[in-house]
Amino acid sequence: MATxxxxxxxxxxxxxxxxxxxxxxxxxxxxxxxxxxxxxxRVNAPNLPQEIFIAGKTGTPIVDSKGNSQKLFVAYxxxxxxxxxxxxxSKSPCQDCLIAKIFNxxxx
Numbered sequence: 448m449a450t451x452x453x454x455x456x457x458x459x460x461x462x463x464x465x466x467x468x469x470x471x472x473x474x475x476x477x478x479x480x481x482x483x484x485x486x487x488x489r490v491n492a493p494n495l496p497q498e499i500f501i502a503g504k505t506g507t508p509i510v511d512s513k514g515n516s517q518k519l520f521v522a523y524x525x526x527x528x529x530x531x532x533x534x535x536x537s538k539s540p541c542q543d544c545l546i547a548k549i550f551n552x553x554x555x
Contacts, residue, residue, distance in 0.1 A: 450465070451467060451468060451470065451472070451475050452465035452466065452467060452468065453465065453466050453467075453468045479502060482502035482503055482504055482522075483500060483501075483502040485502070485503055485504060485505070486501050486502055486503045486522065487500065487501070500524060500525045501522050501523070501524045501525075502522060502523060502524075503520055503521060503522030503523070504520070504521055504522070505518070505519065505520050506518065506519030506520070506521075515536045516536075517533070517534065517535045517536070518532075518533070518534045519531070519532070519533050520532045530549070532549060
């Protein structure tokens with residue numbers, strides 16, 4: 448979505464298409480800025496060189512009766528990397544620290 452293109456699943460790589468989606472550039476800019484702010488204004492923001500940025504979005508965590516949760520985070524970067532982190536059966540603060548460590552490892 449950040450590119451303004453739809454991803455159309457296809458088994459044959461040479462037939463993959465990315466048609467434009469019907470969303471204004473203004474709205475796409477708002478989404479991109481929100482995803483950037485989500486990652487870069489937190490305490491555990493990755494320590495990245497200034498020319499590289501990461502933007503991402505969290506999923507809604509599911510917490511069981513014992514306090515264990517599942518957490519999803521999907522992100523992309525200006526260095527052409529995309530990632531998805533799914534952490535299962537963990538306590539909340541540990542998950543955010545682990546995701547920050549993964550970002551920092553990717554930046555090396």
